[in-house]
Amino acid sequence: MSEQNIYLPYLMTIDKIINEAPGVRTFRLKFQNEEEADAFNFKAGQFGEYSAFGEGESTFCIASSPTRKGYIECTFRETGRVTTGLSKLEEGSTMGFRGPFGNTFPIDEWKGKNLVFIAGGIALPPMRCVIWNSLDLRENFKDITIVYGAKSVNDLVYKHELNEWEERPDVNLVTTVDPGGETPDWKGEIGFVPAIVEKVAPSPENTIVIVCGPPIMIKFTFPVLAKLGFKDDQIYTTLENRMKCGVGKCGRCNVGKLYVCKDGPVFSKKQLNSIPAEEY
Amino acid sequence: MEIKYISKEGLNEWFSQIVKSGKRVYAPVRERGQVEFKRVQALSEVAEDYIQTTQSIKSSVFPRAEVLFSFEKENGKVAVEDFNPDAVKETVLWKVHPCDAAGFKPLTAIFNWDYKDKLYNTHLEKTTLVTFSCAKADNSCFCTSVNGGPGNTAGSDVQLTMMPEGGAIVEILTPKGEALIQLAVSAFEKDKGEDKSKYLVDVPKVFDVEEIKARLATAFDSPVWKEQSERCLGCGACAFVCPTCACFDIQEDAHGSKGKRIRCWDACGFSLFTLHTSGHNPRAVQSQRWRQRILHKFSYMPDRLSVLGCTGCGRCSRACPVDMNILEHLISIAKK
Numbered sequence: 201m202s203e204q205n206i207y208l209p210y211l212m213t214i215d216k217i218i219n220e221a222p223g224v225r226t227f228r229l230k231f232q233n234e235e236e237a238d239a240f241n242f243k244a245g246q247f248g249e250y251s252a253f254g255e256g257e258s259t260f261c262i263a264s265s266p267t268r269k270g271y272i273e274c275t276f277r278e279t280g281r282v283t284t285g286l287s288k289l290e291e292g293s294t295m296g297f298r299g300p301f302g303n304t305f306p307i308d309e310w311k312g313k314n315l316v317f318i319a320g321g322i323a324l325p326p327m328r329c330v331i332w333n334s335l336d337l338r339e340n341f342k343d344i345t346i347v348y349g350a351k352s353v354n355d356l357v358y359k360h361e362l363n364e365w366e367e368r369p370d371v372n373l374v375t376t377v378d379p380g381g382e383t384p385d386w387k388g389e390i391g392f393v394p395a396i397v398e399k400v401a402p403s404p405e406n407t408i409v410i411v412c413g414p415p416i417m418i419k420f421t422f423p424v425l426a427k428l429g430f431k432d433d434q435i436y437t438t439l440e441n442r443m444k445c446g447v448g449k450c451g452r453c454n455v456g457k458l459y460v461c462k463d464g465p466v467f468s469k470k471q472l473n474s475i476p477a478e479e480y
Numbered sequence: 481m482e483i484k485y486i487s488k489e490g491l492n493e494w495f496s497q498i499v500k501s502g503k504r505v506y507a508p509v510r511e512r513g514q515v516e517f518k519r520v521q522a523l524s525e526v527a528e529d530y531i532q533t534t535q536s537i538k539s540s541v542f543p544r545a546e547v548l549f550s551f552e553k554e555n556g557k558v559a560v561e562d563f564n565p566d567a568v569k570e571t572v573l574w575k576v577h578p579c580d581a582a583g584f585k586p587l588t589a590i591f592n593w594d595y596k597d598k599l600y601n602t603h604l605e606k607t608t609l610v611t612f613s614c615a616k617a618d619n620s621c622f623c624t625s626v627n628g629g630p631g632n633t634a635g636s637d638v639q640l641t642m643m644p645e646g647g648a649i650v651e652i653l654t655p656k657g658e659a660l661i662q663l664a665v666s667a668f669e670k671d672k673g674e675d676k677s678k679y680l681v682d683v684p685k686v687f688d689v690e691e692i693k694a695r696l697a698t699a700f701d702s703p704v705w706k707e708q709s710e711r712c713l714g715c716g717a718c719a720f721v722c723p724t725c726a727c728f729d730i731q732e733d734a735h736g737s738k739g740k741r742i743r744c745w746d747a748c749g750f751s752l753f754t755l756h757t758s759g760h761n762p763r764a765v766q767s768q769r770w771r772q773r774i775l776h777k778f779s780y781m782p783d784r785l786s787v788l789g790c791t792g793c794g795r796c797s798r799a800c801p802v803d804m805n806i807l808e809h810l811i812s813i814a815k816k
Contacts, residue, residue, distance in 0.1 A: 203596045205563050207548040207730070207741065253551050253558050254734040256741075280757040294558040415760065441762065442754050444730050447595040450746070451727030452754050454772065455762070456700075457780040462594060476700055479762045 206447055209251050209296030210236050215271060217291050220357040221350075223278040224322060225287060226263065229297060230271050241300075242266055244307055244330040245438060245466040248299025249446045250274055255285030259443040261465070262300060263325040265332035272297070275325035275357060301446040302465050305330045305410065305436060307337075314343040316402045318421060320393050320413030321350050324357050326438045326465075327412045331365075338370060345372040345402055349393040349417075352381030374400055394420040397428075404429040411437045415480075422469065435469035439480050455479040481633075481653055483671040488646030490667035495523040497664035498572055503608075506540060507574035508533050517573070526575055531618045532795060536723035537573050537580050538587060541603040545744040548599070548730070553737045565602040572660065576611045579623045579793035581635030583723025584609070589785040590726045599743075608656045611636040617681045620794025622807050625687050628792055630680040641676040649676045686807065687814040689778070689788065695813055696779040700771070708809050709770035711802045712749070718796035718806075719747035724777070724789045727753070748772045774809070 216228035231237035243266055249257040258280070264273035278287045289295060307330060315334055319327045334341055346365060350356045356375065365373040376389035376396045389396050393413065402409070409430055411421055418437060425435055441453040441460040453460035456475035472480075486494065499505055499521055509518040510527040517537050520526060550561045588604065591597035614621075614630035623629055633639050637657035640648040650668060652658050661668060719725040729746040732739055746753060749769050755761045763769050777789030790806075797805045 203598045203601070205549065205598045206595050207599075207743070208560065208562055211558060211560065251741075253553055254732060254739050256732040257730060283757075290556065293556040294553075296558070440756075442756050445728070448593065449590055449595070449597065449726065450729070451748060451776070452746075454748075454776065454780065457783050478768070 207298070207445070209249070209257075209298045210240075211294055212272075212297045214289055214291050214293050214295060220275060220359070221355050223287075224275065224355075224357055225278070226273055226275040226325075226358075227286070227289075227295075228264075228271050228273050229295070232294070237270070242272070243300070243304035244333040245305040245326070246300035246302050247326075247443075247446070247461075247465055248272075248274070248297050248301060249443075250276075250282075250286065251296030251298075252282050252285030252289065253294070253296060256282045257296070257298070257444070258282035258286070259440075259446065261326035261329060261438065263328050265329055265336055267333055267336035275322075275328075277322050298446060302461055303463065305333075305466050307333060310334075310408050311340045312406075313341060314402070314405075314407040315341050315345070316407055316409045317344075317346045317348075318393060318397055318409060318411045318413070319346075319348045320417040321355060322357065323412035323414065323417075324348055326440075327410060328358060328361070330410060335368075335371070342406070343372065344370065345374070345400065347374045347376070347393065347397055347400055349376040349378070349389075349391075349396060350381070351378045353377055353383045353386055355381070392420070393417050394424045397421055398424045401428060404431070404434060407434060409435045411435060432469040432473060436466060437469070437472070438465040439467060440465065441480055481651055482658075484650040484652065484661070484668040485670065485672045485674075486640075486648050486650050486668050490664075490669070491646075491648060492523055493667040494661075494664040495574070497667075498574075498660065501663050503570040503572045505572045505574055506537070520574070531616055531621075532577065532793060532798070534795070534799065535721055536583060536793065536795060537576055538583055538723050538726075540571060540573055540607055541584065541600055542587060542591075542726060542728075542745075543603075545742050546599060548741045548743055550738070550740045552739075563599055563602075565598070568602045568606050570606045570608075571603075572608045572610060574610050576609050576636075577614055577793070578611055578630060578632040578634070578636070578639070579621075579628055579791040580723050581609050581611045582623075582628050582632060582791040583793075584635040586724040586781060586785070586787045586789050586791075587726055589781075589787045593785055608637045608660050609635060610657075610660070611639045613639060613641040613676065613679070614681050614683075615642065615679060617683050618794070620797045620805075620807065621683050621792060622686060622794060622810075623792035624683045624685040625807075625810075626689055626788050626790050626792040630683055631676055641679050643674070643679060649674055649679075651676075683792075687811050692778055692810055692814050693782055696775055699813065700775070704813060705771040705774075706767040708804070708812075709767045712766045712770055712804060713802060714749050714751055714766050714769065715801060716747035716749045717799040717801065718773070718804075719749060720745060721795040721799045723791055723793055723795070748776065774813070778810075 211232040212229040218226040448462040508527040591600035639651040781789040
């Protein structure tokens with residue numbers, strides 16, 4: 201019996217904690233075991249199961265880029281038992297990580313194309329991985345547009361990186377907040393993400409769109425993209441169904457015959473059309 | 481496969497040698513009017529004259545609650561202790577019905593279809609199944625409609641077919657079965673050439689599983705789910721007695737600085753099963769959960785794992801507190 205226990209997490213040290221927004225934190229994690237660190241690999245889009253020992257596991261995407269070696273990052277909002285437990289941990293503490301799990305964004309197939317990223321609220325983290333992955337391989341892609349919205353200015357995550365993308369000449373960043381969420385000195389857009397996408401009106405010509413956000417945002421963004429001329433196989437998203445085991449066994453992320461943890465979390469809109477929408 | 485005969489006396493001798501070998505033996509035992517698998521020491525403890533145990537024997541390879549690993553915290557650091565396969569004991573499951581043995585195939589498919597589950601595989605490797613073909617059945621039994629049968633040997637290491645005088649036809653099906661025979665080789669006699677089929681109960685085939693699968697492919701939006709599930713309590717009893725249901729939860733059992741991470745049975749019929757922390761629940765009502773149960777067993781599993789998630793044991797119908805009868809439901813789906 202040589203196989204590993206797939207439920208046993210890697211032990212990770214919290215190297216750095218960044219407070220992103222109210223209740224939202226980013227942890228930079230390093231492997232405690234060097235051999236595990238050396239053997240570890242992942243690709244943009246994959247997720248993990250993160251443990252607060254004594255509280256349990258929670259599922260988040262890996263928010264850092266595979267082009268940045270030596271650590272992984274996760275960003276989470278303090279919401280339930282596990283995320284509250286994680287929030288109590290300090291820099292230097294030990295937590296657990298299982299992964300990487302799931303499929304990946306087919307970034308190699310996107311070479312030579314324009315990329316449009318559309319994210320809402322706490323859904324920027326799953327996209328940040330592929331954004332940095334693309335920016336670190338910038339010469340592989342043509343125009344890169346990022347449309348990111350949150351309820352309020354305060355709720356925008358990765359504020360330091362938004363500034364960095366804003367200043368880059370090779371990135372077109374459009375930020376927006378919901379009406380009423382602006383501050384007096386807010387210079388971005390005001391309005392819901394789907395409306396802003398319509399206003400930005402990216403061309404579907406040789407372009408891939410990656411959409412991540414709350415179900416309501418995705419629901420209203422898809423018709424806008426269709427109106428702009430995007431075909432379903434040009435649109436990608438990640439699903440975030442309830443997951444526990446991460447390895448296709450516990451049964452709860454079953455959507456139609458697919459498992460989000462194994463067949464996803466990355467799906468093209470074309471693939472989504474073949475599974476029942478009410479199940480995700 | 482080799483066939484032998486064992487007399488009533490030989491059976492006693494073989495059984496006592498199995499117990500003597502140090503292997504743990506689990507068999508159906510009657511207690512307070514119920515028959516359940518329990519650890520036994522003597523053949524006389526084993527129940528007779530019953531149709532089915534309330535619980536299946538899947539817990540021998542997929543325990544109701546199982547420690548995945550333990551941990552201890554100290555000053556922000558954590559030490560973990562992995563699952564130890566050496567602590568899992570060699571086990572013989574005695575007098576398992578063919579429908580329960582057939583359940584090991586879908587369980588194995590689930591626990592190994594991609595990532596291999598070390599815990600499940602350890603239990604399975606250390607388990608030997610001695611099945612008894614069925615001479616009795618009731619109206620809840622439908623093994624023959626789901627590719628099984630009262631003398632089906634799938635999943636068995638040894639199968640016994642009892643004869644009226646107390647002896648049995650012994651089919652030795654796997655090397656594990658052969659090793660079990662070797663514990664009391666002199667207890668076995670030459671095959672008497674008897675046809676086992678004459679000792680089997682007749683379970684009529686009542687639906688075509690391929691026909692059901694074909695209907696389910698387009699039945700997602702059918703009103704049948706609401707009709708069938710209107711009285712479903714979402715209690716999960718059907719899943720807990722099922723020999724193939726393998727959905728589980730992962731829970732923390734922690735006290736102070738020490739704790740265990742535990743896998744425990746769960747059920748797609750529970751309202752919290754798919755509830756997101758955000759409050760969004762993709763399966764918010766019971767009819768959606770009932771649909772998931774049927775589609776998973778009869779459509780998704782055959783498609784993904786090439787195996788049915790049902791062995792026709794009928795336990796779900798017997799256990800249901802509101803008399804939902806899966807057999808009736810399947811027949812009605814087949815006729816739609």
